[in-house]
Amino acid sequence: MRLHDLAHGRTGDKGDVSNISVIAYRRADFGLLRDRLTVARVAARLGHPPEAVTRYDLPQLGALNFVLRGALKGGVTRSLALDAHGKCLSSVLLDMPLDP
Amino acid sequence: MSFRIGCGAGFQGDRIDPAQDLAERGALDVLVFECLAERTIALAQQARLADPGAGFDPLMERRLRACLPACARNGTKIVTNMGAANPRAAAQRARAIVAELGLSLTVAAVTGDDVSDRVAKHVLDETGQPASALGPRLVSANAYIGVGAIVEALARGADIVICGRASDPALFLAPLVHHFGWAMDDYTRLGRGTLIGHLLECSAQVTGGYFADPGVKDVPDLAHVGFPLAEVGADGNATLTKLPGTGGLVTPATCTEQLLYEIHDPAAYLQPDVIADFSGVTLEQTGPDRVAIGGATGRAPTGTLKVSVAYRDGWLGEGQISYAGANARARADLARAILDERLTAPGIQDRLAHVIGNDTEQRLRYATRCTDRATAESVAQEVEALYLCGPAAGGGVTKSVKEIIAIASTLIPASAITPRADLLEPLHETA
Numbered sequence: 050m051r052l053h054d055l056a057h058g059r060t061g062d063k064g065d066v067s068n069i070s071v072i073a074y075r076r077a078d079f080g081l082l083r084d085r086l087t088v089a090r091v092a093a094r095l096g097h098p099p100e101a102v103t104r105y106d107l108p109q110l111g112a113l114n115f116v117l118r119g120a121l122k123g124g125v126t127r128s129l130a131l132d133a134h135g136k137c138l139s140s141v142l143l144d145m146p147l148d149p
Numbered sequence: 150m151s152f153r154i155g156c157g158a159g160f161q162g163d164r165i166d167p168a169q170d171l172a173e174r175g176a177l178d179v180l181v182f183e184c185l186a187e188r189t190i191a192l193a194q195q196a197r198l199a200d201p202g203a204g205f206d207p208l209m210e211r212r213l214r215a216c217l218p219a220c221a222r223n224g225t226k227i228v229t230n231m232g233a234a235n236p237r238a239a240a241q242r243a244r245a246i247v248a249e250l251g252l253s254l255t256v257a258a259v260t261g262d263d264v265s266d267r268v269a270k271h272v273l274d275e276t277g278q279p280a281s282a283l284g285p286r287l288v289s290a291n292a293y294i295g296v297g298a299i300v301e302a303l304a305r306g307a308d309i310v311i312c313g314r315a316s317d318p319a320l321f322l323a324p325l326v327h328h329f330g331w332a333m334d335d336y337t338r339l340g341r342g343t344l345i346g347h348l349l350e351c352s353a354q355v356t357g358g359y360f361a362d363p364g365v366k367d368v369p370d371l372a373h374v375g376f377p378l379a380e381v382g383a384d385g386n387a388t389l390t391k392l393p394g395t396g397g398l399v400t401p402a403t404c405t406e407q408l409l410y411e412i413h414d415p416a417a418y419l420q421p422d423v424i425a426d427f428s429g430v431t432l433e434q435t436g437p438d439r440v441a442i443g444g445a446t447g448r449a450p451t452g453t454l455k456v457s458v459a460y461r462d463g464w465l466g467e468g469q470i471s472y473a474g475a476n477a478r479a480r481a482d483l484a485r486a487i488l489d490e491r492l493t494a495p496g497i498q499d500r501l502a503h504v505i506g507n508d509t510e511q512r513l514r515y516a517t518r519c520t521d522r523a524t525a526e527s528v529a530q531e532v533e534a535l536y537l538c539g540p541a542a543g544g545g546v547t548k549s550v551k552e553i554i555a556i557a558s559t560l561i562p563a564s565a566i567t568p569r570a571d572l573l574e575p576l577h578e579t580a
Contacts, residue, residue, distance in 0.1 A: 061411030070409035
């Protein structure tokens, strides 16, 4: 099972901070997402230091919001990456296996 | 009777047809065009330095010509940040377009966001240095202003309000404050209005744009995606929808993705006029493509305004070349190794090389950040030179050399700026 089977999401960017939402298709799956998508696992998946990641929970919407500080190599205006905004990050996260 | 507010653009390059459709069929009270990303205003400032009459949105004329006749017919007012680095020049141009179209509409310019003359002592978050350390590299510094001067312009009878940098949600909140007469310390309603603005400000991103994932999240008729509008009540609660017959969809799922877009702590969305709290927001499907939004609140603002500081930060030098067919990946890797050997100029500060490929084609992209233009040009030149001096059968070279405009941010006291609204005397078209 992959995260993509249970959830959708979107990436936003402000300066050098990226945020990635993860939203359960079915509210019944939210508890599982909350348990499995720890800051440590999400940070590891995205190759980001866990101390620079914060998770916010919105249970009434079945949503989690991950905020990654220093994620964009100086921000969209300085990055050499093709996707300087990091807009692909949500899809990369959704490809994550959801093993216990 | 609800107040109808729509979004006609969510960024500078947005589509125009859906905005025209909203102007014609939306029965809107206000149509907002949000066209100013973090860096857009710096590019506009550079255009203004080159030409004092320039520096506003290059698509403003097309957008206004497409929408103004219907807006005039339907009594729809326009609020926009298309003034970018030069709201006054933009307003003058808009006034001329109004006259050319034979319409009778009053244009206002909102200014006061430009703080480049008073940002020197403020320490930038990203560099840890005061802005003055940038010296002549400073391009622009603009504060995200709140609703005050926009509300004033509307109260004085403006039909078209043109700002530079304002907080994006404030473009939507201002007409709500004006229409409903909300008090500026009614933070619950200001929080609700901020939620409406936040959900609308990226146009189709809440109506099925930026959402489709075939087979998983399908979006009907995305090619003709409609732009959003909100039907707002006096208490600030609202229903989000789009016009019948347009493509896309409005569901709690599309709204949740947009709710969290560019949000950090949902309980503390810092705005010039309010700290909005989205942590208790509820979204309910009340009909086809209709979602009731509620649960936002707010509290008193911080008293400081975010300032975006743009500065010149070197040059980007980039080139790409493709290899195809037999052994393509090995040739692309060899090309990369050759560039690593040839490109040793001390002016190259950072580099990123990668191969983008599929079964039949491998494309090397070699990108550098350089201290100066000549070095960046030499990088692009070396990629092109792979034609004759690189691996076999390279093709399709593209080159790019651009000045990098970086953005940093700082805070200034709200009391340090005085936004103002100026209404322009109408021009009368002469035959």
